[in-house]
Amino acid sequence: MRILVLGAGIVGVATAHDLAEDGHEVTLVERREGAALETSHANGGQLSACEVAPWAGPEVPWLVLKWLGRPDAPFKLSLKADPDQWRFLWRFLLRCRTSARHERIAPNLELALSTRHRLNEIEAQCAEEGHPLAYDRLNRGILRLFHDKAALQEAAELAPRLEAGGVSQKILGADDCVALEPALASSFQRGEIVGGVYAPEDGSGDAALFTRALSERATRLGVNFRHGLTVARIVAEAGRVTGVETDQGFLDADVVVLAAGVGSARLAKGLGIYLPVYPLKGYSVTVPLGDQGAAMPQVSITDEARKVVISRLGNRLRAAGKAEIAGYDLNLDQARARSVFGAVESLMPQIAPLEGGADYWAGLRPMSPDGSPVIGRSGRYPNLYFNTGHGSLGWTMGAGSARLLADVIGGKLPETALGSFGLDRFG
Numbered sequence: 001m002r003i004l005v006l007g008a009g010i011v012g013v014a015t016a017h018d019l020a021e022d023g024h025e026v027t028l029v030e031r032r033e034g035a036a037l038e039t040s041h042a043n044g045g046q047l048s049a050c051e052v053a054p055w056a057g058p059e060v061p062w063l064v065l066k067w068l069g070r071p072d073a074p075f076k077l078s079l080k081a082d083p084d085q086w087r088f089l090w091r092f093l094l095r096c097r098t099s100a101r102h103e104r105i106a107p108n109l110e111l112a113l114s115t116r117h118r119l120n121e122i123e124a125q126c127a128e129e130g131h132p133l134a135y136d137r138l139n140r141g142i143l144r145l146f147h148d149k150a151a152l153q154e155a156a157e158l159a160p161r162l163e164a165g166g167v168s169q170k171i172l173g174a175d176d177c178v179a180l181e182p183a184l185a186s187s188f189q190r191g192e193i194v195g196g197v198y199a200p201e202d203g204s205g206d207a208a209l210f211t212r213a214l215s216e217r218a219t220r221l222g223v224n225f226r227h228g229l230t231v232a233r234i235v236a237e238a239g240r241v242t243g244v245e246t247d248q249g250f251l252d253a254d255v256v257v258l259a260a261g262v263g264s265a266r267l268a269k270g271l272g273i274y275l276p277v278y279p280l281k282g283y284s285v286t287v288p289l290g291d292q293g294a295a296m297p298q299v300s301i302t303d304e305a306r307k308v309v310i311s312r313l314g315n316r317l318r319a320a321g322k323a324e325i326a327g328y329d330l331n332l333d334q335a336r337a338r339s340v341f342g343a344v345e346s347l348m349p350q351i352a353p354l355e356g357g358a359d360y361w362a363g364l365r366p367m368s369p370d371g372s373p374v375i376g377r378s379g380r381y382p383n384l385y386f387n388t389g390h391g392s393l394g395w396t397m398g399a400g401s402a403r404l405l406a407d408v409i410g411g412k413l414p415e416t417a418l419g420s421f422g423l424d425r426f427g
């Protein structure tokens with residue numbers, strides 16, 4: 001089949017790659033001049049099966065009120081006169097229940113574990129072909145750190161649910177956290193940490209480096225990358241999509257896959273389809289460290305109180321966090337971006353970034369209200385598929401969702417294999 005994939009982030013590139021691997025004729029259309037230049041560019045780097053629980057939960061409305069007006073608050077809401085924002089917020093609010101959160105853990109976990117498997121598989125294939133992948137992957141686990149006992153207790157209660165799905169976790173005291181990650185010694189001495197939850201099989205890696213390397217393999221498999229081409233609309237005729245209208249003309253196809261991150265909802269809207277994917281802005285700071293030996297962390301860390309993740313990417317350290325509902329605005333608020341790095345300064349004050357090399361970045365997570373991506377066929381057009389809305393977990397779930405969708409499009413798996421990822425779950 002001739003398939004057009006829209007969007008060259010981690011999700012679109014992985015989808016195009018897998019479809020080409022299955023023998024389809026694939027063209028990938030991307031408005032930017034290369035792959036992974038939007039949300040997949042500088043994310044937190046965590047491959048975190050241990051953190052697949054959706055963000056919507058009973059504590060969220062109270063946290064939002066508690067943080068109101070605090071300039072460094074992990075969450076910020078800027079209300080707009082935008083019906084899509086209000087619609088998203090309403091749906092998100094309806095999901096702020098424990099039962100709703102639990103409901104999405106098993107499906108998300110399935111994608112996270114299949115991503116882990118896919119990354120290993122693709123790494124092995126590339127090495128065998130003489131093009132080893134280099135994306136600063138570290139398989140030393142993720143340690144979630146807690147600063148108060150109630151939050152640690154809550155995480156401990158969720159652990160068996162994740163373990164049942166195949167994610168092993170250990171509940172650690174503060175001293176065990178330091179034994180595991182000596183870079184936390186100073187913070188331990190100050191009594192900042194009460195304990196942690198350690199997922200030894202999780203890890204981290206640079207999503208952008210991986211996406212670009214995967215694009216190269218996809219090119220070798222025959223994917224035609226059309227960078228610098230903006231899709232204005234998806235064209236449909238007589239109940240089927242026929243291709244896309246771009247700023248440089250029409251491209252036709254048998255099948256279109258919409259994987260355009262936060263650009264997906266607008267393109268779906270052009271066909272009269274409401275796709276509940278809305279931007280949630282976040283920041284990251286990446287600093288070069290050189291070789292600082294034992295001062296550098298070995299495991300990826302989540303600071304649960306500050307809602308910041310910290311990943312070592314080779315000789316760089318990246319901290320990422322914040323969640324802002326502020327429409328499509330990508331302005332870099334320097335103070336908020338800098339405050340993300342505050343987590344590193346507090347937990348590991350011995351870290352000394354090299355002068356002048358800090359890279360500040362803002363990105364828009366393509367969030368769905370229930371914390372799971374939308375994967376599957378559009379109800380209205382049988383040859384239009386979605387693979388989007390991975391929110392805060394696109395690196396963790398992207399390669400798995402790509403394989404799943406490619407298997408369904410190619411008929412290797414029945415559509416029922418998509419389970420509850422379809423758009424129809426939103427009614």
Ligand SMILES: Cc1cc2nc3c(=O)[nH]c(=O)nc-3n(C[C@H](O)[C@H](O)[C@H](O)COP(=O)(O)OP(=O)(O)OC[C@H]3O[C@@H](n4cnc5c(N)ncnc54)[C@H](O)[C@@H]3O)c2cc1C
Pocket residue numbers: 006007008009010011012029030031032035036037038039040041042043044045046047048229230231232259260261262263264267280281282283284309320321362363364365366388389390391392393394395396397
């Ligand atoms: C601060 C932050 C930290 C994060 N940390 C993590 C983490 O630690 N672990 C994790 O798993 N996830 C993390 N994420 C989430 C993850 O980065 C995203 O879920 C993922 O990058 C989404 O990938 P995507 O391919 O769907 O979107 P994108 O990477 O944004 O790709 C979509 C592409 O579509 C293109 N496009 C859009 N519209 C059009 C159009 N009309 N025509 C042509 N092209 C178009 C865009 O240019 C873009 O390149 C984080 C996100 C942020 C912001």
